[in-house]
Amino acid sequence: MREKRMTSKNTLLTIFLFILLSSSFSFAQTIRPFDVGATINARAKLTINSTTITFPDANPGTVPNIAASENPVSVTSSARSNFTVDLTVLASGDLISGSDTIPITNITWTRTGTGYRNGTMNRTTPQLAGRWTGSGSRNGTFSYFLVNSWSYAKGSYTATAIYTLTAP
Amino acid sequence: MKRKIYLITLLLICFVPSLSFSQSLGLTINPTSIVFPDADPDTTPSISAPSVVIVSVSVSGIPANQTWRLIHRSNGNLQSGTQTIAITNVTWTATPQPPFRNGTMRTTNQTAGSGTGNISVNGNFQYFLRNQWTYRPGNYTASTTFTLSSP
Numbered sequence: 001m002r003e004k005r006m007t008s009k010n011t012l013l014t015i016f017l018f019i020l021l022s023s024s025f026s027f028a029q030t031i032r033p034f035d036v037g038a039t040i041n042a043r044a045k046l047t048i049n050s051t052t053i054t055f056p057d058a059n060p061g062t063v064p065n066i067a068a069s070e071n072p073v074s075v076t077s078s079a080r081s082n083f084t085v086d087l088t089v090l091a092s093g094d095l096i097s098g099s100d101t102i103p104i105t106n107i108t109w110t111r112t113g114t115g116y117r118n119g120t121m122n123r124t125t126p127q128l129a130g131r132w133t134g135s136g137s138r139n140g141t142f143s144y145f146l147v148n149s150w151s152y153a154k155g156s157y158t159a160t161a162i163y164t165l166t167a168p
Numbered sequence: 169m170k171r172k173i174y175l176i177t178l179l180l181i182c183f184v185p186s187l188s189f190s191q192s193l194g195l196t197i198n199p200t201s202i203v204f205p206d207a208d209p210d211t212t213p214s215i216s217a218p219s220v221v222i223v224s225v226s227v228s229g230i231p232a233n234q235t236w237r238l239i240h241r242s243n244g245n246l247q248s249g250t251q252t253i254a255i256t257n258v259t260w261t262a263t264p265q266p267p268f269r270n271g272t273m274r275t276t277n278q279t280a281g282s283g284t285g286n287i288s289v290n291g292n293f294q295y296f297l298r299n300q301w302t303y304r305p306g307n308y309t310a311s312t313t314f315t316l317s318s319p
Contacts, residue, residue: 029317030195034221036258036273037203038246038297038308045210078210078301082251137209137301 042081044167049074053144060148072112072141079167080135086166087116087130091123097155104159106147113140121161129163193236194226194288195316204297217295223268225281225316226288236318238281242273243313248306255310257298262291273312280314 053068079085095102107121115132132138202217227236240260246253255273260280262268267283268291281291 028191028193029315030193031316032195032197032314033200034197034240034312034314035201036242036246036255036295036310036312037201038215038253038303039203039206040248040253040303040305040308041206042305043206043208045208080301080303080305082304082306135302135304 040080042079042167044077044079044081044085044165046087046163046165047074047076047078048163055144055146058148060150064148065145066148068144068146071143073144074139074141075113075116076137076139077115077130077132077165078137079132079165081167082134083168085130085132085134086128087163088126088166089119089121089129089161089163090126091121091159091161093123093159095157095159097153097157100153100155100157102146102152102157104161106149107144108147109142109144111140111142113138116140116142126164190229191318192226192228193316193318194224194228195238195314196222196224197314198222198224202295204295207299209299209301213299215297215299217297221293221295223262223280223291223293223314224289225267225291227283227316227318228286228288230286230318232285234319235282235284236287236316237279238268239277239313239315239317240271240273240280241277241313241315242275243311244275246308246310248304248308251304251306251308253297253303253308257300258295258310259298260293260295262293264289264291267291268293273310277315 258273268281
C-alpha cells in the first residue's frame with residue numbers, strides 16, 4: 001500500500017515536471033546565417049585645384065624669386081594601397097618662348113600637408129612631391145617660385161609638368 | 169487512484185502542450201550573402217549592396233499579446249587577412265516599418281524587427297557600406313546572423 005502511494009507520488013511529480021518543461025518550450029528561436037562581403041581595390045586619385053600657374057613679370061633686383069599668381073595651389077592625393085604611395089612630378093621640358101628657354105630647374109615649390117615634400121622641377125628625372133604608406137586621402141598645398149634673373153630674354157614662356165600618383 | 173492519474177496525464181498531454189508545442193517561428197533570408205562592390209569614395213560615399221535582401225518572418229501559434237523579435241548581429245568586423253573595416257560602417261534600411269527597423273551592424277544584438285502576435289511578412293532589407301579612402305585593398309568578409317525569437 002505504501003509502495004503504491006509512493007508510485008502515485010512519483011507519477012504526480014513526473015506530471016508536474018512535464019508541465020514545467022512544456023511551459024519552458026514556449027520560448028523558441030530560429031537562427032539564420034547571413035554573410036557580408038566587400039571588395040576594395042587599389043586605386044589612386046589626384047586632384048589639383050589649378051592646372052595652370054603663371055609667374056608675373058618682376059624686377060630681378062627687387063624680386064629675386066617670383067611667386068606664382070595662383071599660390072597656394074591645393075592638392076589632394078587619395079589612394080587605396082597596402083604599400084607606399086608616391087606623388088611625383090616630371091616636366092616635359094624647359095620653359096620655352098620661341099627659341100628662348102629658361103631652365104625648368106629655376107622653378108621650385110614649397111609645400112604644406114603631411115607627406116608632401118618641397119622640391120625643384122626637373123625635365124629628366126621625376127621629382128618626389130609626396131610619399132605615404134597605405135590608404136588615405138591627404139590634403140596639402142604647393143606654392144611655386146621662379147628664380148628671377150636679368151639674363152632671361154623677354155617673352156611668354158610655357159612648359160608642361162605631369163604629376164603622377166602611384167598606388168601599387 | 170492510478171486511473172485518475174492516467175486521466176490527468178492524458179488531459180495534460182492533450183491540452184497543455186498543445187498551447188506551447190504548436191508555436192512556430194519561420195525565418196528565411198534571400199540571398200544569404202551580399203558583397204559590396206568596389207567604388208570611388210568621392211563619387212560613391214555610400215555603396216549599395218547589389219541586391220535587396222528579402223527577410224521572411226512567420227510567427228504562428230502565439231497569443232496575440234506575445235512578442236516576437238528579430239535580432240541582427242555580426243560576429244565581428246569585416247576582415248581581409250589582418251586588415252579590418254569596422255562593421256559599424258554597414259547599415260541597412262528596412263521596409264515595411266513596422267515591424268522592421270533600419271539599423272547599423274554591430275557585434276551586439278540589434279533589433280531589426282519586432283511585433284506581437286502571429287504574423288507572416290516579407291521585409292526588404294537594403295544594405296549600405298560607408299565608403300572611405302582609408303580602407304586597405306582586399307576582399308573583406310564578415311559573418312552575421314538573424315535570430316527570430318519569441319517571447
